[in-house]
Amino acid sequence: MPENIPQERTVVFVSDGTGITAETLGHSVLSQFEGIKFKQIRIPFIDSEVKAISAKQKINDIAIYDGIKPIVFSTLVNPTINEVVHKANGVFMDLFLKFVEPLENELGVKSTHRIGRSHTISDNEQYKNRIEAINFTLAHDDGQTDKDLAGADVILIGVSRSGKTPTSLYLAMQYGIKAANYPLIPEDFERGELPLALPPFKNKIFGLSISPERLSEIRNERRPGSHYASLENCKKEVKAAEFMMRREGIAWLSSTSKSIEEISTTILQQLNLGSPIY
Structure with a gap:
């Protein structure tokens, strides 16, 4: 591994629910990168602007402490909350921005943007x-x-x-x-x-x-x-x-x-x- 590449990075999983979906996505992606140790932090239940501001500050604090941006896997669905968190000093991997918006265009139907939908007792x-x-x-x-x-x-x-x-x-x-x-x-x-x-x-x-x-x-x-x-x-x-x-x-x-x-x-x-x- 080149000397200028850090051998340890902090990874943050941000979610409006438990964070399980974000972690599952993150683990699948990170497993492709050998030789780097990932310190993992979960920030769950970000379902209000107040909590979003707090999450943003935590991510900023991590960036300052580590001296490098943390990698952030996000499954936030509320656009307003998502916008607040995305102002943090992190490298964002956003599940919904990457997948939901293209699907909205393809299906011709807007997503519900309901918090915690993947774990809701819908049936x-x-x-x-x-x-x-x-x-x-x-x-x-x-x-x-x-x-x-x-x-x-x-x-x-x-x-x-x-x-x-x-x-x-x-x-x-x-x-x-x-x-x-x-x-x-x-x-x-x-x-x-x-x-x-x-x-x-x-x-x-x-x-x-x-x-x-x-x-x-x-x-x-x-x-x-x-x-x-x-x-x-x-x-x-x-x-x-x-x-x-x-x-x-x-x-x-x-x-x-x-x-x-x-x-x-x-x-x-x-x-x-x-x-x-x-």
Whole structure:
């Protein structure tokens, strides 16, 4: 990297809502630039001119402190508020200016400019389904219950700490998918069979695996020095789990180097589950 290019930049996510959309956009773009460390700051709920002035001052303060303009990802929809914030000393990446205005011209329809529209409960039935999915997923985490598995959209299996719980919750929260998950344990391997409640729902099952080395690292954070976390035991469990999934004809992937988003997208495709409707 040339010496005159800073190896660290501050990135600010400004939004009239939670800032999740701005962060998602920002992370996707920033991931393309290697060798630079990004310090991230979120400024959410900028829904008034008073808050806009405060946000502008924060951005200016960052520019002064860093000695260089921060990069600002903005999803502000109110034109007046947006104009105030854009007067700050930052390099602006504005989602709505870049995408909404061209779409208005193409569609011949003005956008609503409603604050927080992307996260508004615009469809009560859709919102209800998402809440039900979250409740279902929490109740069926880690094989807590086999009640109503017929209502599951997907059942994740894999050895303990292979990523089943975070993936299940992501599917529920982002897509309204009812996801149950079951750990594969030594008793299952000794019997040579799936957990007893699962065979009737094999068409809903998807497996997660993980490298034994990574699994040992994760388990040692929870139970350091235990047999459960030993590399030898992790190798044994992973090998047995993968053998079982291959024998049962269950689709699976390794979570070792994949993000939750990548894992979830693969599951949606493999099981032909629907995507959210906006």
